[in-house]
Amino acid sequence: MGDPAASPAGPARRAALFRVRDLALLPAVVLLVVVGAVTDHTFLERDNLINILGASSALGLLVLAEAMILLSGRMDLSLESVAGLAPALGFLVVMPAASGGFGTLWPAWLGLLIIPVAGACVGAVNAALIVGLGLNGFIVTLAMNIVLRGLLIGLVSGRTLFDAPAAFFALGSDTWLGLPLCVWLTAGCFAVAGFCLRYHRFGRAVYAVGGNAPAARAAGIRVARVGWAVLVVGGALSAVAGLVIAGRVGAVNADQGSGMIFTVFAAAVIGGISLRGGRGSLLGALLGTLLLGMLENLLTLAQVSSFWIQAIYGGIILLALIVARLTTGEAQES
Amino acid sequence: MTRARPPLVEARGITKRYGPTVALLDTDLAVEAGASHALVGRNGAGKSTLVSVLTGLTRPERGTVRYDGEPAPPLADRAAWRRRVACVYQRSTVVGELSVAENLFLGRQPVTPRGRVISRRLMRRRARALLDEWGVPVDETARAGGLSVEDTKLVEIARALSRGTRLIVLDEPTAQLDSRAAGRLFAHMRRLEEAGVTFLYISHHLREVYEVCQVVTVLRDARRIVTAPVGEMPPGKLIEAMTGGRGGPPAPPAERPRPAGPAPAAVRLEHLSSPRFHDISLTVGAGEVVGLAGLAGSGSHQLGAALAGLHRTTGGRAWIFGRPLRTGSVPAALAAGVGCLPRDRHHEGLVAGLSVAENITMPISGRLGPLGLISPRARDAVARRAIADLDIGTRGPAEPLSRLSGGNQQKVVLARALATDPRVLVLIDPTAGVDVRAKQTLLAAALRARAEGRAVLVVSDQLEDLRVCDRVLVMFNGFVSAEYPAGWRDADLLAAVEGVTPGHG
Numbered sequence: 001m002g003d004p005a006a007s008p009a010g011p012a013r014r015a016a017l018f019r020v021r022d023l024a025l026l027p028a029v030v031l032l033v034v035v036g037a038v039t040d041h042t043f044l045e046r047d048n049l050i051n052i053l054g055a056s057s058a059l060g061l062l063v064l065a066e067a068m069i070l071l072s073g074r075m076d077l078s079l080e081s082v083a084g085l086a087p088a089l090g091f092l093v094v095m096p097a098a099s100g101g102f103g104t105l106w107p108a109w110l111g112l113l114i115i116p117v118a119g120a121c122v123g124a125v126n127a128a129l130i131v132g133l134g135l136n137g138f139i140v141t142l143a144m145n146i147v148l149r150g151l152l153i154g155l156v157s158g159r160t161l162f163d164a165p166a167a168f169f170a171l172g173s174d175t176w177l178g179l180p181l182c183v184w185l186t187a188g189c190f191a192v193a194g195f196c197l198r199y200h201r202f203g204r205a206v207y208a209v210g211g212n213a214p215a216a217r218a219a220g221i222r223v224a225r226v227g228w229a230v231l232v233v234g235g236a237l238s239a240v241a242g243l244v245i246a247g248r249v250g251a252v253n254a255d256q257g258s259g260m261i262f263t264v265f266a267a268a269v270i271g272g273i274s275l276r277g278g279r280g281s282l283l284g285a286l287l288g289t290l291l292l293g294m295l296e297n298l299l300t301l302a303q304v305s306s307f308w309i310q311a312i313y314g315g316i317i318l319l320a321l322i323v324a325r326l327t328t329g330e331a332q333e334s
Numbered sequence: 335m336t337r338a339r340p341p342l343v344e345a346r347g348i349t350k351r352y353g354p355t356v357a358l359l360d361t362d363l364a365v366e367a368g369a370s371h372a373l374v375g376r377n378g379a380g381k382s383t384l385v386s387v388l389t390g391l392t393r394p395e396r397g398t399v400r401y402d403g404e405p406a407p408p409l410a411d412r413a414a415w416r417r418r419v420a421c422v423y424q425r426s427t428v429v430g431e432l433s434v435a436e437n438l439f440l441g442r443q444p445v446t447p448r449g450r451v452i453s454r455r456l457m458r459r460r461a462r463a464l465l466d467e468w469g470v471p472v473d474e475t476a477r478a479g480g481l482s483v484e485d486t487k488l489v490e491i492a493r494a495l496s497r498g499t500r501l502i503v504l505d506e507p508t509a510q511l512d513s514r515a516a517g518r519l520f521a522h523m524r525r526l527e528e529a530g531v532t533f534l535y536i537s538h539h540l541r542e543v544y545e546v547c548q549v550v551t552v553l554r555d556a557r558r559i560v561t562a563p564v565g566e567m568p569p570g571k572l573i574e575a576m577t578g579g580r581g582g583p584p585a586p587p588a589e590r591p592r593p594a595g596p597a598p599a600a601v602r603l604e605h606l607s608s609p610r611f612h613d614i615s616l617t618v619g620a621g622e623v624v625g626l627a628g629l630a631g632s633g634s635h636q637l638g639a640a641l642a643g644l645h646r647t648t649g650g651r652a653w654i655f656g657r658p659l660r661t662g663s664v665p666a667a668l669a670a671g672v673g674c675l676p677r678d679r680h681h682e683g684l685v686a687g688l689s690v691a692e693n694i695t696m697p698i699s700g701r702l703g704p705l706g707l708i709s710p711r712a713r714d715a716v717a718r719r720a721i722a723d724l725d726i727g728t729r730g731p732a733e734p735l736s737r738l739s740g741g742n743q744q745k746v747v748l749a750r751a752l753a754t755d756p757r758v759l760v761l762i763d764p765t766a767g768v769d770v771r772a773k774q775t776l777l778a779a780a781l782r783a784r785a786e787g788r789a790v791l792v793v794s795d796q797l798e799d800l801r802v803c804d805r806v807l808v809m810f811n812g813f814v815s816a817e818y819p820a821g822w823r824d825a826d827l828l829a830a831v832e833g834v835t836p837g838h839g
Contacts, residue, residue, distance in 0.1 A: 201699035201706045204688075208696060211685035218644060218682040219696035219750060220668045278687050 056293030073277025119239025172247020210277025430479025741772025
């Protein structure tokens, strides 16, 4: 990679070099593709690749939500429970009482609308506690995660929610131009968010606040407002991620999304998003998501015993971190 | 003073450079046991370098340090240094969550007679004995973080004394103390002096020199200017030694074409108050540069920050060009036309991970394209203009700010303050920690802002900064205490800043 300070690089070349950090994960991704192609001949087949993309969509939306929150210098551990509770609420208000719903039988569009709104509301409550009251974000969202999971378990009471209109499963099951709708949705969200983070004043404010909040305040950026915005948008995105999961599984049950937050953080961090805020890009986060999605697929194809899959998964996340560290030559947290 | 025994500490011919900057040049200092010694000088005079040489934290290029006539121990032997000298810094070094007793014996806790475990009972008892021996009125079981600033200093002093040293360096101990707490600290210091402790006392506040010290050494421009008993150094003489030039020529009034007719009041404050300043009424005209001088506790920084929306006021009113200003909101201040270079660029000035261009355009990010979008071309154009105007040393708008030198970073922060084209410019410590050339550029920018008809408020205690001002207001203890038109004598202004009368004594 060379030392950029030593090379006689002009500003243009220099700008290009900074993007290299966003692509730090590319070698790891390529390595995994090669390993996959060698170990299993079906890995590179079209259906399998589409399957990987579909399976990574929900994770991708959650990573996108968490990445924006992390970039602004905050964190949210409750996203995984939002991804369970919000779609469950949407299902419950449209389902007949006979199948375990509330029996309110609201129209499908209203039920679908409720899902992101519920997610946004959870984000707003988190923001009120963290930004408004100044409580510690880690502990607030940890508690919120448990509360929301508890609410979901209470509402579902051991049932599985599936008796909903087809529209509720469209994201996970329908396709357009050969790709599942959820893949298009996730790609679109990444594109819009990536563009805004780079070229919109709000996106740059997220980086400024995450990089140095007092300086951002002194420059006239409304720091609290940025905190509210990322948490609310993050909640809404997580709710949609939950709908994607429901669509792919065909139902909602009480542990939907449970445990995903660790994978979300892993994808964001190996993708180069700093846990201290202000550093990283969505491109990196996307690569991190794809890496973990491919990994999961590969482990399934290789028919690794389900008893061992977690240990291998975790070990490879550590390996990816090391590879990313070595390729960029800089410490993630310094 | 008798020469019967060697000085407690004696430094001879100390020279130290940092790159091209000479921090100390051939400087001597001798502290005799029982004669507390004040070390005074303006910022950058070399005080901290000398202290770090005396405490074994820096190796001088030339010169020797002797303790009790013996050569100083090697730098790596920290324990030996700690037995000879201890420094109580401005920032406390106690562990707030531990008790006073635990802090006193950190890393050398007494153990039970037989076992190898810490005996808390023994530790408490020894702590009590130590505190009683030196008359420190602090409960040994109290949480150290809950102590007052002055008690924390006393605990740090007791900790140093328990290691055997009788020479304590105090680095601006009263910086965070009000006058009554400072008085209590001095009473304790005098008692400790009687018990055989010698202080090397570093302070900006000249009055304190007379309270607690017997001898004073003045440093200026990396050299020792004079060492004398305090009785022979009245404040006027002391200030002359610090600033150089015996009542020297008045500051040359720069060419100042004053605007014809009465200038409109750009800034008008009436009875503005906050917890840090009281009842401030003043006006700054358009096309006028006004200096606001004051020490750290004088409230001058907070007054400047209040205008920029960074400090909340509790009473009084402020107008910018006749319009009421809502304080405590940066967006409101920016909308009113106030631009600010904040005090500490690392804290409030810059986002080190972002590029030069992004830092400069941060306050105007809404004006660089439609719908809040930022056109990189428009952004870089603004940045290029600022880079050229202020002669910012950078490879281009895309370079991360963290790679720039301190002076160039400060210019970026100034460019950020100017980005909104403010009618009122507030510069707080604009030249802190920058080299001479950057200093010139920054001050020239202040004068250019005046020529463009802006009102400029320079908050600083650096004489170079204040020299560009049309007049200087001096703040002391939260009040405006004096006003000097351009052409003041350094000694007069400095005396007002320090809160002493240069004539007396």
